[in-house]
Each structure stands twice: as C-alpha cells, then as structure tokens.
Amino acid sequence: MFGEKRIVDNRVFLLGLDYLYRDAMKGHEVGELLPCARRVAQALEIFPGDLPVEGYYTESPELTEYFCLVRALQNVPESSKPKVVSLPEFGRLLGVVSSSIFGRPIYEGNLLPKGQDPLSQALADSVPSWTMESLVTLSSMIAHEHDDCSLVGLAARSKDAVVLTATRESVVLYARTIFGSARKKLRYMWEVDKDLSEAAARFVQTFNRLFSEKLPAPKKRHAEDYWHACKKNKILGRCVRIGSDVTKKPVVHYHWAVYQEKVLTAHEFWHPEIWTTERYRLALEGNNGRPQL
Incomplete structure (x- = not known):
C-alpha cells in the first residue's frame, strides 16, 4: 500500500543535483585539486591574495586555500603558461576548470579560463540593463539555443530564479544520502521536463567521467535519490x-x-562591496524576509 506521494519536479531535481555536485566536488577540490593548485602556484612563485571568499569555500581552511589559489592563478597572464605547461598538475587543473x-x-x-554559462552570456548580452526577470528569461533562451548542459545551464532551462541563484553560487569559483523510509512505502513521482533531464544526463556523465564519480542518472528510477x-x-x-x-566609481x-x-x-541587489554567502547569511539572522543591506 502506498502512502504519501513525493513529487520530484524541476526544482527538486535541480536542487538535488546541486547538492550531489557540491558534496562530491568539495572532496575532489580538497583531496585532488588543492595539491595541483599548490604545485602550479609554487612553480609560478605566486601566493594567494587577501580577498572575499565566496560560496562554500568558507567551510574549511583547505577549501579557502584552494579558492584563493585558484583566484590567484586566474589572474596570471597567459604568457606564463610555458612555465607550467609540462606539469601534470597544471594539466589536471586546466582540464577541470575548462x-x-x-x-x-x-x-x-590569462592562464586559466572561466566558464561562460548561459547566465554569464545573458549578463554580457544585456549589460548594463540587468534585472532578475529579464536575465532569467534570456539565460533560459541561451541554454536552449546552445544546448548548454552546464550546472547553471540546466538551472537556466527551468526559468527558476531560486534554483539559478543556488547553482550559480555552487560554481562561483568555476551526495548520495538515502533516509530511512516510513512504514508505508512512499512513491517518488518523476516530473522533470524531458529536455532538462536529457541535458542533465550529459552534465552527470561528464562530471562522473571527469572525477570517476557515480552521481545518479537523472531518470525516474533515481527520483528518490534526488x-x-x-x-x-x-x-x-x-x-x-x-x-x-x-x-x-x-x-x-x-x-x-x-x-x-x-x-x-531570489533577491537581486547592487552594492559597492562584494557580498558572499557567509556575509548574507549573517545579515539574515534576526530578520524576517529580505535583509537590509
């Protein structure tokens, strides 16, 4: 006998994918990519700068170090490439960020590229007239036109500003947990758009191949996982x-x-200082709704 229905729609699926990506990515960044970044930085004789640490990179000293090193490497001119091109650590780092x-x-x-996802493209195409509504619409159009299957591109297809914000924060620098079931068997209904799930399959396949991971395929049989x-x-x-x-100025x-x-x-705002997740969450404390910035 079936009990409560649990619907996996576009938002649930994408936020589930975002979580799985973040959980896996942190391990690779600390365990594999941080040593690569250290080696490349050492060869170039550069050091991490003092800058706002964005996204989840405040969660541990190792993630913070990785964030700062990659930010520093992103500012190294491309003319320095001959100094590191033969290093396997540089090859791996370049393969990931590209x-x-x-x-x-x-x-x-510069030495390292940055990813141009549909939101980045929408920003570039509509400067300086940025509004959340127009950017959500434009980024969705771009994602479909270019068949983009990046994490942000998948979010853009959904036209969901909350999901788009969350996923973009996950990749600001560039988990499979199953709960115990209730007594009654739950039904997980897969209601993800067909074109979104097909594009997401390419994202999952690319990520799994890149890191030898096992993120679940975006299919009905994995609805409970997501x-x-x-x-x-x-x-x-x-x-x-x-x-x-x-x-x-x-x-x-x-x-x-x-x-x-x-x-x-989702909240859009301009500010003369860079606001990070850590800072915004502090501003939320004691506030009901949108914080006063």
Whole structure:
C-alpha cells in the first residue's frame, strides 16, 4: 500500500543535483585539486591574495586555500603558461576548470579560463540593463539555443530564479544520502521536463567521467535519490556576485541571493562591496524576509 506521494519536479531535481555536485566536488577540490593548485602556484612563485571568499569555500581552511589559489592563478597572464605547461598538475587543473560542466571556457589573456554559462552570456548580452526577470528569461533562451548542459545551464532551462541563484553560487569559483523510509512505502513521482533531464544526463556523465564519480542518472528510477538530496541542500542565504559595473566609481557589484518570506525567493541587489554567502547569511539572522543591506 502506498502512502504519501513525493513529487520530484524541476526544482527538486535541480536542487538535488546541486547538492550531489557540491558534496562530491568539495572532496575532489580538497583531496585532488588543492595539491595541483599548490604545485602550479609554487612553480609560478605566486601566493594567494587577501580577498572575499565566496560560496562554500568558507567551510574549511583547505577549501579557502584552494579558492584563493585558484583566484590567484586566474589572474596570471597567459604568457606564463610555458612555465607550467609540462606539469601534470597544471594539466589536471586546466582540464577541470575548462570542463563543459561550468559552461564554455573563455580565455581573457590569462592562464586559466572561466566558464561562460548561459547566465554569464545573458549578463554580457544585456549589460548594463540587468534585472532578475529579464536575465532569467534570456539565460533560459541561451541554454536552449546552445544546448548548454552546464550546472547553471540546466538551472537556466527551468526559468527558476531560486534554483539559478543556488547553482550559480555552487560554481562561483568555476551526495548520495538515502533516509530511512516510513512504514508505508512512499512513491517518488518523476516530473522533470524531458529536455532538462536529457541535458542533465550529459552534465552527470561528464562530471562522473571527469572525477570517476557515480552521481545518479537523472531518470525516474533515481527520483528518490534526488528528492532526498534536495531536502539535504541548504540554499537559504546563498549569495553570489554575478557581474560588476566598472563605469561607476567606486565599482558596484551585481548580486543574486536567496532569502525566505513565505517561500524561498531570489533577491537581486547592487552594492559597492562584494557580498558572499557567509556575509548574507549573517545579515539574515534576526530578520524576517529580505535583509537590509
């Protein structure tokens, strides 16, 4: 006999995928990619700078070090490439940061590329007229037109600003948990859009191949996995800077964040300082709804 139905729709699936990605990625960043970044930085004689630590990289000293090292390497001119091109550590780091799971790799005269996902493209195409509503719409169009299967590209297809904010915060630098079931068998209903699940399959396959991981395929048989992963995912307070207006003095930065009134809601704002998830969550404490910035 079946009891409660648990629906896995686009939002539940994508937030579940986001959680699984983050959980797996942290381990690879600390265990594999941090030593690579250290070796490349040593060869180039560069050191991590003092800068705001964004996303989940405040969660441990190792993640913070990795974030700061990669940020420093992203600012190294491409002319330094001959010094490290023969290092296997550089090859691995380059392979990860240029992966399609982060979007299309764009080189801007620097050693490491950055991923151009549909949200980045939407920002570039609509500067300086940025509004959340227009960017959500435009990024969705771009994701479909370019058949983008990056993590942010998948979120863009859903036209869900909350999911788009959460996933973009996850990749700001570029888990399989099953709960015990209740006595009555629960039904997990897979209601993810067909084109989204097909594009997501390519993201999952690329990620699993890149890191020898086993994220579950985005199919009906794994609906329960994605349901529980979504429920484990804590996205309230995630905040990510997605653009900057360099024509203003001082420079002002464009952010998206997630807060809650009655439901989770995406918040867009400009600020002369870079707001991180850690800072935004502190601002949420003691506030009902959107914080006063």
